[in-house]
Amino acid sequence: MNTPTWAQLTNLAVAVLFILSLKALSSPKSARLGTLIGAVGALIATVLLFFTGIELDNLIIIVVMIVIGSAIGLVSARRVKMTQMPQLVALFNGVGGGAAGLVAVVEFLHADGSGSFLFWLFTVVTVIIGSVAFSGSIVTYLKLQEIMTTRPVVIPAGKWVTMLVAAGTVGVAVWAIATPEFWLILLLLALSLAFGVLFVLPVGGADVPIVISLLNACTGLAVAASGYVLNNVLLLIAGTLVGASGTVLTSMMAKAMGRPLTATLFGAFSGTTAGGTTEITDRPVRSGSPSDIAIMLGYAGKVILVPGYGLAVAQAQSTLRELADLLAARGIDVDYAIHPVAGRMPGHMNVLLAEASVPYEQLKEMDEINPEFSSTDVVLVVGANDVVNPAARTDKSAPIYGMPILDVDTAGQVVFLKRSMRPGFAGIENELLFDPKTTMLFGDAKESLTKVVSSLKAL
Amino acid sequence: MDGVALLTIFILSVFVGFEVVSKVSTVLHTPLMSGANAIHGIVLLGGIIVTGVAETPLEVILGALAVLLGAINLVGGFVVTDRMLEMFKPKKAPVPTDQEGAA
Numbered sequence: 429m430n431t432p433t434w435a436q437l438t439n440l441a442v443a444v445l446f447i448l449s450l451k452a453l454s455s456p457k458s459a460r461l462g463t464l465i466g467a468v469g470a471l472i473a474t475v476l477l478f479f480t481g482i483e484l485d486n487l488i489i490i491v492v493m494i495v496i497g498s499a500i501g502l503v504s505a506r507r508v509k510m511t512q513m514p515q516l517v518a519l520f521n522g523v524g525g526g527a528a529g530l531v532a533v534v535e536f537l538h539a540d541g542s543g544s545f546l547f548w549l550f551t552v553v554t555v556i557i558g559s560v561a562f563s564g565s566i567v568t569y570l571k572l573q574e575i576m577t578t579r580p581v582v583i584p585a586g587k588w589v590t591m592l593v594a595a596g597t598v599g600v601a602v603w604a605i606a607t608p609e610f611w612l613i614l615l616l617l618a619l620s621l622a623f624g625v626l627f628v629l630p631v632g633g634a635d636v637p638i639v640i641s642l643l644n645a646c647t648g649l650a651v652a653a654s655g656y657v658l659n660n661v662l663l664l665i666a667g668t669l670v671g672a673s674g675t676v677l678t679s680m681m682a683k684a685m686g687r688p689l690t691a692t693l694f695g696a697f698s699g700t701t702a703g704g705t706t707e708i709t710d711r712p713v714r715s716g717s718p719s720d721i722a723i724m725l726g727y728a729g730k731v732i733l734v735p736g737y738g739l740a741v742a743q744a745q746s747t748l749r750e751l752a753d754l755l756a757a758r759g760i761d762v763d764y765a766i767h768p769v770a771g772r773m774p775g776h777m778n779v780l781l782a783e784a785s786v787p788y789e790q791l792k793e794m795d796e797i798n799p800e801f802s803s804t805d806v807v808l809v810v811g812a813n814d815v816v817n818p819a820a821r822t823d824k825s826a827p828i829y830g831m832p833i834l835d836v837d838t839a840g841q842v843v844f845l846k847r848s849m850r851p852g853f854a855g856i857e858n859e860l861l862f863d864p865k866t867t868m869l870f871g872d873a874k875e876s877l878t879k880v881v882s883s884l885k886a887l
Numbered sequence: 888m889d890g891v892a893l894l895t896i897f898i899l900s901v902f903v904g905f906e907v908v909s910k911v912s913t914v915l916h917t918p919l920m921s922g923a924n925a926i927h928g929i930v931l932l933g934g935i936i937v938t939g940v941a942e943t944p945l946e947v948i949l950g951a952l953a954v955l956l957g958a959i960n961l962v963g964g965f966v967v968t969d970r971m972l973e974m975f976k977p978k979k980a981p982v983p984t985d986q987e988g989a990a
Contacts, residue, residue, distance in 0.1 A: 453922040454911045460972040467965040484939040497958025505966035517921045524960035530953035531933040651930045670927040672904025684913045774916035782974030
């Protein structure tokens with residue numbers, strides 16, 4: 429079957445649209461246009477595929493599946509709460525990897541033993557990478573959804589089991605390329621799926637976004653390999669683009685979080701990433717009542733709010749904005765300090781606060797706000813911990829050492845709204861909590877904020 | 888298309904992929920990842936192609952599943968990315984707040 433020239437040219441045009449889409453997504457001004465360009469490209473490619481004269485035996489099944497799949501994608505993407513968005517992205521990535529793996533399996537069955545060496549090679553590669561991306565993404569989903577623990581899961585001799593499974597996968601892959609038999613592909617599927625799970629299990633919560641990005645790049649490569657198998661240039665280009673840009677993005681994310689990529693990857697094997705303690709110490713801390721805190725805030729000249737994931741979990745974004753508005757109405761200078769990885773992923777907090785209609789201009793990024801802390805009277809930290817932990821600057825043994833943090837400790841006074849003394853995602857203690865200038869208010873972020881707001885109104 | 892031509896396309900695409908996202912503010916990391924995630928949903932085409940030629944029931948079932956998963960990835964990916972970016976629009980939020988203050 430030959431692809432008509434017009435179809436080849438359309439594929440080229442769609443590939444260009446995908447490149448432009450990624451380009452536009454890299455800049456805040458054009459990002460939304462980028463999504464549109466990409467979606468239009470995908471739509472054109474999908475619709476036109478039906479008219480290129482390819483064999484379409486099971487047309488009804490195909491159309492029904494597209495409709496059902498689109499409906500599931502649309503509804504889940506529209507309904508998801510913004511706090512749960514990272515795990516939905518992980519899930520979408522996983523099903524994409526699964527789709528690529530399945531395409532390769534079907535192509536393997538269909539080829540029925542006849543094919544070139546490269547054909548078998550790329551079929552096997554697609555099965556492996558697609559399956560790893562699928563099972564790995566499902567585990568990251570379970571971690572982010574907190575269906576399973578976010579802490580690193582270390583199974584006994586896990587490192588050796590993982591290496592054994594990896595070696596087994598490679599061995600069976602070679603075997604399957606040499607003698608393409610279906611049971612070998614099934615074995616390969618099982619091993620690859622197991623490897624994906626073993627790879628992600630030991631990753632600590634703080635490293636999960638990096639792993640999602642990495643698995644995203646993996647799915648891209650699986651799609652590229654499937655493009656080779658099917659002799660489809662568009663799949664090859666689109667998959668490669670995602671694989672390459674995803675790799676760059678992964679290393680940029682790792683850098684923003686102060687975690688060398690190698691530590692995340694090899695940490696995943698040795699089970700030491702972002703580990704730490706869950707112990708609760710009984711050292712004395714100073715805690716204040718909501719009205720104490722309202723007075724501190726209400727008579728300050730300059731206040732900086734530091735929102736963290738705890739705020740998002742408690743769905744307290746609007747309450748925090750109400751507090752900020754009240755303070756601003758009293759003539760107090762109010763800003764939000766956004767750590768690059770506040771929330772669960774880079775940029776997540778910006779999305780959550782924008783959803784609560786916080787004006788974009790009030791959101792200050794770390795580099796911009798850090799010099800301002802020393803001239804700030806009160807810093808209110810809501811549900812954040814690791815991103816303000818001075819141990820990242822001072823304690824070389826801390827898992828977060830080297831991560832850029834918000835210099836909250838240089839401010840006049842610091843107020844923490846926290847559920848408990850439990851350490852943050854990285855599992856390490858925060859010395860700042862015991863500092864004499866720190867006041868704690870324990871409880872759910874939303875309840876605490878609501879109490880502070882009503883005390884502030886009564887001032 | 889022969890192997891060398893596909894390899895050429897692959898290598899060039901790698902470089903384009905590297906270059907196109909070289910400078911991105913951290914704020915956009917997640918939307919960009921999500922957008923890239925949507926783009927690889929184009930694997931849907933692969934699902935359609937293999938299902939179109941599928942013969943045995945097993946091939947049809949697995950192919951149909953690939954189409955289903957690909958469509959979820961493609962459509963869901965773009966919609967969730969758009970929802971994230973919707974939030975970055977310049978807001979007119981301060982205006983109603985000011986009116987409340989005045990009233």
